[in-house]
Amino acid sequence: MSWKIDNGLIEYFSLTPLLMMTDSSSVSLKDIEVFADSFDPQSAAEIYKEHGCLVVRGLMKPFVVDIQKDIEAIAAQSISLLDKAEKIPEGWKTPDGTLFLPAPEGFARDKQIMVLAFNYQTSAAFFHSAFYPRTLELVKAALGPDVEIFGEGQCLYKEPVGGHPKNLHQDSAYFEHRYEGPMAMLSYVVDTDLVNGALHVVPGSHKLGQLKHVDTFSHLGLDENEWPWEKSIPVIGEAGDAIFFHVRTIHGSKENHSQNSRPVFIHRYRRADDYVVVSATNEENRAEAEAKAEKMRKEEQLGFMACGIRRFED
């Protein structure tokens, strides 16, 4: 299934979308897609390693109803706390920890939600979903036997009627790692298409190394002239579809022009010995962090184990 947008019109144009990333490579959504009830973890991991992304249809279906309830409860709470928000370099933060950005023209408020305070410390349903055995079989096949959780989980939330775009970027611009880096699993919470902000991915881009990012409305992003949306594949999907992507895979999503919110939730898994060497949100603090990369150590970055054991290293 594939779509293109011309002058604001969305048009269905082909049964097998082809992405021309370079003159020599073309990858379709079918090449990176498997199904939760039938996939073989080893073959799925091979797809992930080759393309840097993998769609597992329906993987998070058992969790989405409860997770959506928690997300919407926390969104309502954060909006009610907006008058107590403090200004921070990335936008505004409410006392419960939700990050807001400036809202677009014609929005009901002057601030819109970007990253919701929805994580393993605020939602039991979300925490439980990080340890789903079917996910972990795949994660082990891709990363090896000893895997930890990186971070506290995340929820990117696009409000209705114009909710923020997230420019194409590599997550390694925000958290570059010593070794392989995290494997992210982003799940749709609602059916997601070109109107409400489908995730776009650039298969194969995880092999390009660390690319230069610039400051954008939604923080670090790639230069739009070098990396226009046309170089990416939109992943149209249903609530519960999971998209795995490598820390250096280029991805992003456009505005939400629907009448309803469009949240996604993200788990990140990494080798148990891996750790962040550069952590940043903008060009200035990225340059400072790069200068200190050699000093970063694993000891202060132990995550909870998802698979296997933590082996002692002197």
Ligand SMILES: O=C(O)CCC(=O)C(=O)O
């Ligand atoms: O689709 C979204 O909300 C953005 C997800 C994303 O770009 C990210 O997690 O880095």
